[in-house]
Amino acid sequence: MNHISKLSEIYTDPHPYPVGIAFQDGQYIPVSEAKISVLDYGFLHSDATYDTVHVWDGAFFRLDDHIERFLSGVERLRMELPVNPEEIRQILHNCVALSGHRRAYVEMVCTRGTAANFSRDPREATNRFLAFAVPYGSVANDEQLRRGLHITIADITRIPPGSVDPKIKNYHWLDLIMGLYDAYDKGRETALLLDADGNISEGPGFNVFAVRDGSLSTPARGVLPGITRRTVIEICAAKGINAQEGNLSQERLRSSDEIFVTSTAGGIMPVTQIDGQPVGSGKIGPITDCLKCAYWGWHKDSRFIDIVSYPG
Amino acid sequence: MNHISKLSEIYTDPHPYPVGIAFQDGQYIPVSEAKISVLDYGFLHSDATYDTVHVWDGAFFRLDDHIERFLSGVERLRMELPVNPEEIRQILHNCVALSGHRRAYVEMVCTRGTAANFSRDPREATNRFLAFAVPYGSVANDEQLRRGLHITIADITRIPPGSVDPKIKNYHWLDLIMGLYDAYDKGRETALLLDADGNISEGPGFNVFAVRDGSLSTPARGVLPGITRRTVIEICAAKGINAQEGNLSQERLRSSDEIFVTSTAGGIMPVTQIDGQPVGSGKIGPITDCLKCAYWGWHKDSRFIDIVSYPG
Numbered sequence: 146m147n148h149i150s151k152l153s154e155i156y157t158d159p160h161p162y163p164v165g166i167a168f169q170d171g172q173y174i175p176v177s178e179a180k181i182s183v184l185d186y187g188f189l190h191s192d193a194t195y196d197t198v199h200v201w202d203g204a205f206f207r208l209d210d211h212i213e214r215f216l217s218g219v220e221r222l223r224m225e226l227p228v229n230p231e232e233i234r235q236i237l238h239n240c241v242a243l244s245g246h247r248r249a250y251v252e253m254v255c256t257r258g259t260a261a262n263f264s265r266d267p268r269e270a271t272n273r274f275l276a277f278a279v280p281y282g283s284v285a286n287d288e289q290l291r292r293g294l295h296i297t298i299a300d301i302t303r304i305p306p307g308s309v310d311p312k313i314k315n316y317h318w319l320d321l322i323m324g325l326y327d328a329y330d331k332g333r334e335t336a337l338l339l340d341a342d343g344n345i346s347e348g349p350g351f352n353v354f355a356v357r358d359g360s361l362s363t364p365a366r367g368v369l370p371g372i373t374r375r376t377v378i379e380i381c382a383a384k385g386i387n388a389q390e391g392n393l394s395q396e397r398l399r400s401s402d403e404i405f406v407t408s409t410a411g412g413i414m415p416v417t418q419i420d421g422q423p424v425g426s427g428k429i430g431p432i433t434d435c436l437k438c439a440y441w442g443w444h445k446d447s448r449f450i451d452i453v454s455y456p457g
Numbered sequence: 458m459n460h461i462s463k464l465s466e467i468y469t470d471p472h473p474y475p476v477g478i479a480f481q482d483g484q485y486i487p488v489s490e491a492k493i494s495v496l497d498y499g500f501l502h503s504d505a506t507y508d509t510v511h512v513w514d515g516a517f518f519r520l521d522d523h524i525e526r527f528l529s530g531v532e533r534l535r536m537e538l539p540v541n542p543e544e545i546r547q548i549l550h551n552c553v554a555l556s557g558h559r560r561a562y563v564e565m566v567c568t569r570g571t572a573a574n575f576s577r578d579p580r581e582a583t584n585r586f587l588a589f590a591v592p593y594g595s596v597a598n599d600e601q602l603r604r605g606l607h608i609t610i611a612d613i614t615r616i617p618p619g620s621v622d623p624k625i626k627n628y629h630w631l632d633l634i635m636g637l638y639d640a641y642d643k644g645r646e647t648a649l650l651l652d653a654d655g656n657i658s659e660g661p662g663f664n665v666f667a668v669r670d671g672s673l674s675t676p677a678r679g680v681l682p683g684i685t686r687r688t689v690i691e692i693c694a695a696k697g698i699n700a701q702e703g704n705l706s707q708e709r710l711r712s713s714d715e716i717f718v719t720s721t722a723g724g725i726m727p728v729t730q731i732d733g734q735p736v737g738s739g740k741i742g743p744i745t746d747c748l749k750c751a752y753w754g755w756h757k758d759s760r761f762i763d764i765v766s767y768p769g
Contacts, residue, residue: 152555153484160482160583161573162496170472172465180492181500183566183589184474188493190630191503222631223638243464254495257634261473263591265662265722267634268641271472277495279575302619305653308632309616317629318502319534320620322569322579326535329580341617341653350577410577 165279166243168236173243176277184263186270187256191316194218197409198372199281200241200249204450206443208234210372211409212253218313219255224272226255233276234451240278241453248281250410283411284335284351293417293429294406295334296348298395299324303338303346306367314369321349333420335406337398340367345393350410355393356403356432365390373407373440380439386432403430405437413437477591478555480548485555488589496575498582499568503628506530509721510684511593512553512561516762518755520546522684523721524565530625531567536584538567545588546763552590553765560593562722595723596647596663605729605741606718607646608660610707611636615650615658618679626681633661645732647718649710652679657705662722667705668715668744677702685719685752692751698744715742717749725749 158177167179187193196215198208212230219226228236233253241249253276260269285294301324304317324336337353340346345353346367352374354363361381363374381388398404402425404416413436415429443449470489479491499505508527510520524545531538540548545565553561565588572581597606613636616629636648649665652658657665658679664686666675673693675686693700710716714737716728725748727741755761 151485151551152478153486154490156481156484156486156490156492158482158494160494160571160585162494162571163573163575166464167468167495169468170470172468173463174465174468176496177494178466178468179495180468181495182470182472182474182489183479183491183493183587184488184591188500189628190634191628192630192634222634239463259472259474261475263475263594265594265596267637273472275495279496282575282577284577302617304616304620304629305614307614308620309629310635313631315631316501316503317616317621317631318504319625319627319629322502322504322534323622325579 163279164244165246165277166240167275167277168240169275173239176279179275179277181256181275182259184259185256185273186258186267187254187273190257192222192257192267193254193316194222194224194313195252195254195316196314197250197252198237199409200246200251200278200453201281201444203247203455204444204452205237205251207372207376207449208237208451214314214372215253221310221313224255224257226272226274228274236276237278238453240276242455244278245455246278246280249278250281251278252276283414284406284408285411285414289334290414293415295418296416297328297331297333297336297420298345298398299327299336299338301327301338302341303367305341311367311369318349325349331420340364342392343395345395345398348406351406351408351414353393353404353406355398355401356430357397357401359386359432361386361388362393362397363388363390364393371407373409373412376440376443377407377413377436380436380443384439401425403433405433413440475591476556477558477589478552479587479589480552481587485551488591491587491589493568493587494571496571497568497585498570498579499566499585502569504534504569504579505566506534506625506627507564507566508626509562509564510549511721512558512563512590512765513593513756515559515767516756516764517549517563519684519688519761520549520763526626526684527565533622533625536567536569538584538586540586548588549590550765552588554767556590557767558590558592561590562593563590564588595726596718596720597723597726601646602726605727607730608728609640609643609645609648609732610657611639611648611650613639613650614653615679617653623679623681630661637661643732652676654704655707657707657710660718663718663720663726665705665716665718667710667713668742669713671698671744673698673700674705674709675700675702676705683719685721685724688752688755689719689725689748692748692755696751713737715745717745725752
C-alpha cells in the first residue's frame with residue numbers, strides 16, 4: 146500500500162455552518178472558513194478565554210462591559226493580546242457590519258496558541274485573537290420563551306472556583322453538558338448545577354434568579370459574573386426592587402414565586418417548571434415580565450448601545 | 458469605508474507548526490493544515506475527549522489500551538464516532554507511517570462538532586473524529602530527565618470528579634495551566650495539584666508516585682487512570698514491589714524516599730526537589746531507575762507493541 150498517494154495538501158471541510166463573518170490574523174473571512182489549529186492549546190488544553198456580546202436591531206449592547214471582562218480574563222490567564230481594546234471594538238463592529246446581521250451573537254476569543262516546537266510551556270506559545278459574528282441565538286427557543294423553561298436541578302457540581310476562576314470566562318463546559326444530558330434524560334429542557342455546598346450555582350450559559358415576596362436572589366459565588374445578571378441587578382436598583390447576591394439553596398429555589406435565567410444569548414428567560422413541579426402559579430410571573438420589558442427597553446438607551454454602521 | 462473589499466475567501470494561517478500528519482474527514486493532511494472550526498463545540502465548550510499514545514522506535518506502545526480508554530470516554534460523553542475501532546487503529550498507523558516519525562506523539566480526538574444551525578443542543582451536533590502524529594515530546598526535557606524535575610505543590614484543587622469525570626480524558630486544563638504558572642513564579646518547573654481534601658492529585662499531563670521504604674503509593678481518586686501509571690503498577694506486580702492506590706497526603710509525599718511522575722509524554726520521570734527541598738537523597742533513586750528501565754524494556758515486548766509499517 147502506497148501511503149503517500151493518499152496525502153492531501155489542504156483540508157476540505159465538508160460540514161455546513163451558519164452564515165457569518167470571522168476575524169483571524171488580520172483577515173475577515175466567512176465564519177465557515179474560521180478554523181483553529183488542532184495544535185492550538187486553546188483547543189488541546191481549553192487554554193482560552195472569551196466573551197460574547199449581542200447585537201440587537203443593529204446595535205451592540207454593553208460592548209464596553211464585555212470587552213472589559215474579556216481583557217480581565219486575558220490578563221488573569223497571563224496572555225497577551227495581539228490587538229488593543231480599540232482594535233477589538235473595531236474588529237467586532239466590522240464582523241457584524243460585514244455579516245449584515247441586524248441581530249447577532251458576537252464572540253471574541255484569546256487562545257494560548259502554539260509554539261513552533263509544540264512546547265508544553267505556555268510561556269513559549271504565541272497567543273492568538275479571533276472574533277466572529279453569527280445570527281443571534283437564545284438559550285430558550287420561542288416556545289420556551291412564551292411558556293417558560295422546564296428545568297431540572299442536576300446532581301452535578303459546577304467546576305468550583307478553587308479549580309477554575311469563574312471570573313475568567315472559559316470553555317470548561319463538560320459539567321454543564323452532562324447537566325444538559327441529565328435534563329434530557331428526565332424529559333426536561335435544561336439544568337441548573339450545584340456548588341460544592343449543595344447550593345444552586347448556574348446552568349449551561351446562564352445565571353439564575355429566584356423571586357419570592359417581591360425580592361430577588363441570585364447565587365454569588367462560583368458563577369460567572371454575567372453582564373445580563375448585572376443588568377438585572379441594575380434594573381432592580383433603578384426600580385427599587387430588592388435584589389440580593391448570596392447563597393441560594395435548592396429549597397429556596399423550589400419554593401420561589403418566580404424564577405428566571407439570564408444570558409447574553411436570550412436575555413431574561415422565565416422558568417415555569419422545576420423537575421415537573423410548577424414554579425409559583427406555573428405561569429410567567431409579573432416581576433419576570435417587568436424586568437424583561439425593562440431589559441429590552443435598555444437596548445434603546447444610548448448609555449448602553451453602540452450602533453453598527455452597515456455597508457451601503 | 459467599504460467593508461466588503463476587506464473580505465477574504467479563505468483564511469491564510471501565518472503560524473509555524475511542527476512536522477506531522479493529521480487525519481480529518483477522510484483526508485490525510487500535513488498537521489499544519491489540520492484545523493477545527495471555531496464553531497465546533499469541541500472548542501467552544503471543550504466538549505471533546507481524546508487519547509494520546511506514543512510510538513517508540515517505530516512501534517506503538519499499548520495502542521489497544523489507549524483506543525479502549527478513548528472509546529469509553531466517547532461513550533460516556535454520549536458521542537458517536539464516525540469511524541470504528543479498527544478504522545481508528547488503521548488511521549493512527551497511517552498518520553505515523555506518512556509522517557515518517559520513528560518516535561511520535563499520536564492523538565485521537567472526538568469532538569461534539571457542530572449543527573448547521575449552531576444549535577446549543579448537543580444532541581443535534583454531528584460528532585467528529587480527528588487524529589494526528591507529531592514528533593515525540595516529553596513533560597521533562599533531557600536535563601530534567603537526567604537530574605530530576607523540580608516541582609511545587611500548588612494550592613489549586615484539581616477539577617473534582619463530581620464536576621468532570623476524570624475517566625473521560627478531557628481538555629479541561631485551566632487549573633493545571635494555573636498550576637504551571639504558580640510553579641514558574643516560584644522558580645520551579647512543574648506542579649502537582651490537590652484534591653478537594655487537600656491530598657495530592659495529579660499534575661499537568663501526569664500522574665505521580667511516591668516511594669517510601671520500598672513501597673509505592675499513587676493517588677486513587679480524581680485522577681486520570683493513566684496508561685503509564687497502569688504500566689508502573691503492572692511492572693511492580695511482576696517484580697513483587699508493593700504498589701498501593703489510595704490517598705497520598707502532602708506530608709507523605711514530602712517525606713518520600715523517591716518520587717516520580719508518569720505520562721505517555723515522557724514515561725517515568727524522576728522528581729528530585731519539591732519546593733526547593735530535596736526528595737530523599739536529592740538524587741534519582743534506585744526504584745525509579747529500575748522501573749524506568751523496565752518500562753522502556755516493555756517497549757520491546759510483543760505483548761504491548763504494534764509495529765508501524767513505514768512506506769518504502
